[in-house]
Amino acid sequence: MNLPLLWFCVIALLWLGYLFLEGFDFGVGMLLPVLGRDETERRVLINTIGPVWDGNEVWLIVAAGATFAAFPGWYASLFSATYLPLTLFLVALIGRGVAFEYRGKVDSARWRRVWDRIIVTGSWTAALCVGFVITATVLGLPLDAAGDRIGSPFASVTWETVLGALAVAGYALVHGAIFLALKTEGDVRYRARALALRAAPVALLPLVVLLLLVQLRSGEPWTWAATGVVLAAVAAALARLARGREGQAFSGMAVAVAATVLALFGALYPDVLPSTADPAHSLTVAGAASSSYTLTVMTWVAAFGTPAVLVYQGWTYWVFRKRIGVRHIPATHVPAASS
Amino acid sequence: MDVLDLARWQFGITTVYHFLMVPLTIGLSLIVAGMQTAWVRTGDRKYLAMTKFWGKLLLINFAMGVVTGIVQEFQFGMAWSAYSRFVGDVFGAPLAMEGLVAFFVESTFLGLWIFGWDRLPKRVHLACVWAFSLATVASAYFILAANSWMQHPVGIEVRDGRPVLTSIGAVLGNSTVLAAFPHTVFGAFCVAATFLVGISAWHLWHRSDDEPVWRGSLRLGAWVGVVAFAGVAISGDLQGKLMFEQQPMKMAAAEALCRTEEPASFSVFAIGDVASPDCEDVKSITVPALLSFLAHNDFSSEVKGLDELVPLYQERYGANYPVDERLGELSGQPIDYVPLLPVTYWGFRLMIGFGAIATFAGVAALWLTRGGRLPRGRWFPIAALASIATPFLANSFGWIFTEMGRQPFVVVPNPSGVDGVWMYTAQAVSNSAPGEVLTSLIALTTVYGALAVVEGFLVRRYVRAGVPGVLPPEKPADQKHDTDEHDDEKPDAEKKSDVLAFAY
Numbered sequence: 001m002n003l004p005l006l007w008f009c010v011i012a013l014l015w016l017g018y019l020f021l022e023g024f025d026f027g028v029g030m031l032l033p034v035l036g037r038d039e040t041e042r043r044v045l046i047n048t049i050g051p052v053w054d055g056n057e058v059w060l061i062v063a064a065g066a067t068f069a070a071f072p073g074w075y076a077s078l079f080s081a082t083y084l085p086l087t088l089f090l091v092a093l094i095g096r097g098v099a100f101e102y103r104g105k106v107d108s109a110r111w112r113r114v115w116d117r118i119i120v121t122g123s124w125t126a127a128l129c130v131g132f133v134i135t136a137t138v139l140g141l142p143l144d145a146a147g148d149r150i151g152s153p154f155a156s157v158t159w160e161t162v163l164g165a166l167a168v169a170g171y172a173l174v175h176g177a178i179f180l181a182l183k184t185e186g187d188v189r190y191r192a193r194a195l196a197l198r199a200a201p202v203a204l205l206p207l208v209v210l211l212l213l214v215q216l217r218s219g220e221p222w223t224w225a226a227t228g229v230v231l232a233a234v235a236a237a238l239a240r241l242a243r244g245r246e247g248q249a250f251s252g253m254a255v256a257v258a259a260t261v262l263a264l265f266g267a268l269y270p271d272v273l274p275s276t277a278d279p280a281h282s283l284t285v286a287g288a289a290s291s292s293y294t295l296t297v298m299t300w301v302a303a304f305g306t307p308a309v310l311v312y313q314g315w316t317y318w319v320f321r322k323r324i325g326v327r328h329i330p331a332t333h334v335p336a337a338s339s
Numbered sequence: 340m341d342v343l344d345l346a347r348w349q350f351g352i353t354t355v356y357h358f359l360m361v362p363l364t365i366g367l368s369l370i371v372a373g374m375q376t377a378w379v380r381t382g383d384r385k386y387l388a389m390t391k392f393w394g395k396l397l398l399i400n401f402a403m404g405v406v407t408g409i410v411q412e413f414q415f416g417m418a419w420s421a422y423s424r425f426v427g428d429v430f431g432a433p434l435a436m437e438g439l440v441a442f443f444v445e446s447t448f449l450g451l452w453i454f455g456w457d458r459l460p461k462r463v464h465l466a467c468v469w470a471f472s473l474a475t476v477a478s479a480y481f482i483l484a485a486n487s488w489m490q491h492p493v494g495i496e497v498r499d500g501r502p503v504l505t506s507i508g509a510v511l512g513n514s515t516v517l518a519a520f521p522h523t524v525f526g527a528f529c530v531a532a533t534f535l536v537g538i539s540a541w542h543l544w545h546r547s548d549d550e551p552v553w554r555g556s557l558r559l560g561a562w563v564g565v566v567a568f569a570g571v572a573i574s575g576d577l578q579g580k581l582m583f584e585q586q587p588m589k590m591a592a593a594e595a596l597c598r599t600e601e602p603a604s605f606s607v608f609a610i611g612d613v614a615s616p617d618c619e620d621v622k623s624i625t626v627p628a629l630l631s632f633l634a635h636n637d638f639s640s641e642v643k644g645l646d647e648l649v650p651l652y653q654e655r656y657g658a659n660y661p662v663d664e665r666l667g668e669l670s671g672q673p674i675d676y677v678p679l680l681p682v683t684y685w686g687f688r689l690m691i692g693f694g695a696i697a698t699f700a701g702v703a704a705l706w707l708t709r710g711g712r713l714p715r716g717r718w719f720p721i722a723a724l725a726s727i728a729t730p731f732l733a734n735s736f737g738w739i740f741t742e743m744g745r746q747p748f749v750v751v752p753n754p755s756g757v758d759g760v761w762m763y764t765a766q767a768v769s770n771s772a773p774g775e776v777l778t779s780l781i782a783l784t785t786v787y788g789a790l791a792v793v794e795g796f797l798v799r800r801y802v803r804a805g806v807p808g809v810l811p812p813e814k815p816a817d818q819k820h821d822t823d824e825h826d827d828e829k830p831d832a833e834k835k836s837d838v839l840a841f842a843y
Contacts, residue, residue: 047842051450054405058438058446064412065435072427079416079423080769086417087779091786094406098790101402104843105797147424148770290428291498297507298432305439313447319458330838333811335804 003296004289007070008272010302012265014066015134018059019168020175020257025049025056027176029096029123030169032116035180035191039109042116043329046100048183051320053100055313057093069298073147073288074137074272081141081149082133082156089129096122107332127172128165132156135164138214138264140274143281150277160213167210170203171260175253178237182246185325193241196249200238211263218267226263230256341667343768345776346418349783351742353410355735356787360404362734365479365524366531367397368472370563372465379465388552391809392801393535398453399797403790405446410783412438418776421665422749422767429495429504430485433511437481444474457840479527480520487515489750490741491585492760502750502760515585518578525574526737528567529730533697535560536704538802540723543713549806557708564701571694576633583634586751588648588676589744592683594630595622596644603642605629608688614680645677652676656752656761669765678746686740693733700726 028049036042049056068075079086095118103115139160142150149155177196181189211227219227237252268274272288275281289295340348371394378386412434415423423430448470455464488494494509495502504510539557547553583590594606595613604625611621628638635642643651653676662671704723707714745751752761769776801808 043842047839050843051454052447054450055443055447057409058443061409061412061442062435062438064416065431065438067431068412068416068423068427069431069435072424072431075416075427075431076420076423076769079413080418080420080771083417083769083771083775084778086413087775087782090410090413090779091782093409094786094790097406098402098793100843101398102793102797105399106800146770148420153772153775290431291503294428294432294504297504298435301436301439305436305443309439309443309447313443316447316451319451320454324839327837328839329842330840335800335808337800 003292003299004070004285005269006299007066007289007295008265008269008285011063011066011070012261014059014063015265016258016261018056018063019130019171019261020254021056021059022053023127023168023172023175023257024179025053025176026123026127026169026172027174028180029119029176030127030173031176031180031192031195032120032123035177035188035195039112040326040329041188042112043104044184044188044324044326045180046103046119047324047329048180050100052313052316054097055316057097066298066302070290070295071272071283071285071288072290073283077141077143077147077149077283078133078137078273081143082136084153085129085132085136085156089126089133092122092125092129095119096126104332105334107334107336123172124169127169131168132161132165134168134264135161135210137273138164138268139217140271140276140282142277143273143275143283144277145281147281147283160210163206163210163213166206168207170205171207171257173203174200175257178241178246178249178253181241182250183323185323188325189246189323193244193246197238197242200234204234207260211260214264214267219263220266223263223266226259226266229259230263233259340773340777342418342771342773342776343667343765345773345780346768346771347764349418349776349780350414351739352780352784353407353414353787354742355738356791357404357407357411358734358738359731360400360407361479362523362527362530362731363400363534364397364404365472365475365527366529366563366567367393367400367534368468368475369528370531370535370559371397372468372472374559375465375468379461385549385551385555388549388806388810389556392552392806393556395801395809396534396798399794399801401449403794407787408442417779418769418771419749419767420769422762425501425762425767426489426750429488429492429502429510432504432507433481433485433488437478437485441474441477441481445471445478447471448474454839454841476524479523480516483519483523484511484513484516487513487519490519490745491515492750492753495760497759514581518574518581522571522574522578525567525570526730526734528563529571529694529697530734532560532564532567532701533727533730536564536701537723537725537727540704540708541720541802542805543708544715544720544723547805552806554708554711557704561701561705561708564698565705568694568698568701572698575691579633580636583642585754586745587643587754588645588652589678589683589741590634591643591645591648592678592680592744593687593740594642595680595684596630596642597646599641599644599647600630601641602628602639603630603634605633609684612681613684649676660763660765663766665770666765674747674763676747678744683740683744686736686743689736690733690740693729693736697726697729697733700729 028045032042032045036045064075099115099118099122103112103119136156142155144150174196177192177199180192181196184192208231211230215224215227233252233256237249237256240252241249270285271282272285273283371390374386374393375390377383378390448467451459452464452467452471455467459467488510491513492502493513494504494506496505497503535556539553539560542553543550543557579590595609596603604627606622607624607626609622613621615621630642631640632638634640653674657674659671659673660666660669664670747763747765748761749764749767750760750762
């Protein structure tokens with residue numbers, strides 16, 4: 001395998017890690033007001049992701065950084081062409097990140113209500129934006145010969161990118177609900193399970209439509225097969241969930257998201273960012289890649305860094321593997337308001 | 340304003356803001372790691388109280404540093420896409436390494452530390468605080484290596500008009516980063532030290548409970564401060580000498596040195612416009628020959644002024660911008676090689692001045708509290724709290740100076756000439772619509788402003804509450820030693836109830 005192709009795969013893998021991990025913590029944020037009926041339940045939900053959400057987000061930072069290092073043109077064109085959606089994405093990530101940390105720092109219902117709203121809107125917005133941007137890179141943007149966007153700042157807003165936004169948000173919703181069914185106990189657990197089963201047919205529909213659309217446009221036999229795996233894995237996940245096997249259902253979602261990334265990035269290859277204006281302006285794996293020296297250096301770093309990340313992040317999930325319920329939530333201990 | 344101005348304001352605002360959080364995070368996390376180590380080794384509840392109190396303030400600050408850092412990484416591509424395409428082969432690598440090697444460690448082990456108090460054995464939990472605090476230092480190294488490459492490109496060759504990496508060792512071992520890293524990290528410890536001193540002094544004056552905690556924190560902060568301020572001065576001197584070689588224009592601009600002088604005097608301050616043609620005449624109080632020493636370690640050496648440097652730059656790098664429609668109004672126009680002198684001149688002085696005030700505050704704190712003394716004047720807590728601002732300001736002005744001082748370049752030419760790579764800031768910006776950049780500028784500035792108020796409110800509240808705000812007084816004071824040691828032997832002791840030790 002040549003280095004540019006290897007790095008295309010690494011970046012797909014980083015997106016896979018991001019979608020799988022932050023996918024459920026977006027879902028938890030999105031479902032906060034639905035599954036958390038009182039303050040203690042909302043704290044149960046937030047604490048399922050409390051120790052891990054920040055580490056999950058680093059997958060995004062590394063995906064972006066690796067794209068910058070390995071495919072500077074891809075990074076530059078995609079990020080500048082989707083400027084406004086990314087601005088919205090950043091504001092959403094800032095809001096929900098701070099909200100997790102600050103929400104419990106003051107004992108006031110009003111204070112918590114404000115941060116809860118930020119978590120919910122931030123999680124929805126961020127999930128939608130991720131879907132939007134990934135779809136933009138898979139289906140292409142109107143780029144000129146220099147790699148700059150042709151048209152208005154809203155040129156990237158098409159029915160396809162909107163569909164992609166809904167696809168990832170819908171997936172995050174179901175994935176988050178299954179994660180909560182796996183990580184909580186008591187009432188919340190059963191409500192999360194029921195919600196996942198009830199919501200899945202509607203919430204996952206945009207993802208299925210997106211996958212079929214991408215395959216119809218630029219699918220290969222093996223990416224069609226990956227799409228088939230997505231459908232089968234989701235069906236199996238929901239079936240296992242209905243039987244109360246949350247761990248198996250969650251694993252099914254892992255397979256589904258892996259196959260989704262395979263289907264999308266497989267269909268994208270050999271491009272990294274097609275130009276919808278003129279195929280000659282498309283950025284390709286071979287054309288947009290950094291020099292082989294840079295890629296070699298990065299390969300060494302990734303070869304040592306990535307297994308380490310998987311080990312210590314895996315260990316974190318092991319440390320915090322227990323289900324959380326209302327009985328685990330401690331009383332709030334924060335400084336009282338002073339004059 | 341055009342896209343260039345908007346993008347520059349956005350980068351300036353978001354970076355200065357981000358760097359208010361970063362130095363406090365770096366300095367405080369290592370100090371907290373030290374406090375927790377003391378607690379694990381001695382079992383003294385005083386150190387636990389210190390760890391919990393300063394650790395809570397660290398977390399309030401850490402969250403803001405994390406979320407504002409994502410903006411930094413994204414805006415290269417969003418607002419500076421031409422720059423990203425030009426330098427990506429070199430510049431992306433340290434950024435990606437930072438994420439993969441440092442930031443993953445930071446975020447993951449921070450989560451383990453916050454939530455792991457009752458889930459992890461004491462020593463493993465201690466290792467987590469060291470892991471994330473050392474990772475913040477590693478982060479700083481990679482980011483500074485990237486910045487230093489913009490200041491002084493090395494380890495490359497030019498292929499198709501673009502710099503291509505030929506030696507990652509040269510980039511990570513760039514003399515510029517070797518000078519900038521200690522200066523920045525010492526600067527971070529100055530921030531954290533003054534933070535400790537100011538807040539502890541305030542508590543001591545108010546005769547808060549837990550007097551040993553505050554006295555211990557104050558003395559620790561003051562000693563860390565003394566070392567850090569000495570370090571920042573020495574490393575700053577070395578960095579300055581290097582900059583006279585690598586970026587003579589920046590250093591001439593730091594002095595607003597219109598004319599070459601031999602020996603060159605150092606101006607303490609100026610009354611009047613330092614950018615005026617007769618700028619030497621507006622300078623008040625000059626120290627003869629000091630600038631020569633700062634530049635070359637030699638009181639009689641010559642220091643080149645703007646009058647000599649401008650023609651030199653024009654000869655080497657061209658008198659006019661290339662004709663390129665992307666440059667807009669600047670296309671084909673003469674290049675102004677002189678940075679904004681009022682910004683560089685005053686930025687440099689404010690950096691040193693606020694650093695000096697902070698140093699004075701640290702030394703004064705040590706003197707005033709020697710042998711258990713405590714000043715009772717009403718001015719004392721006010722002065723202590725006010726001094727906290729000074730190293731933050733010194734850091735900000737230092738960065739404003741160094742980034743404004745390299746204009747009009749975004750990638751400054753390496754004067755040895757071997758690499759032949761440079762880029763003007765005006766060429767670096769994205770081909771965006773002004774409305775896009777204006778939107779993000781307004782959105783980010785508004786959000787940052789609101790969050791600054793919130794963070795300030797939370798820090799104030801936790802500071803005022805002191806130790807009881809973070810550590811419930813559950814154990815009788817006379818038994819604390821026994822119980823703590825008891826816990827140590829039985830990490831599972833806390834499991835007598837199902838309630839988590841910490842939850843959001």
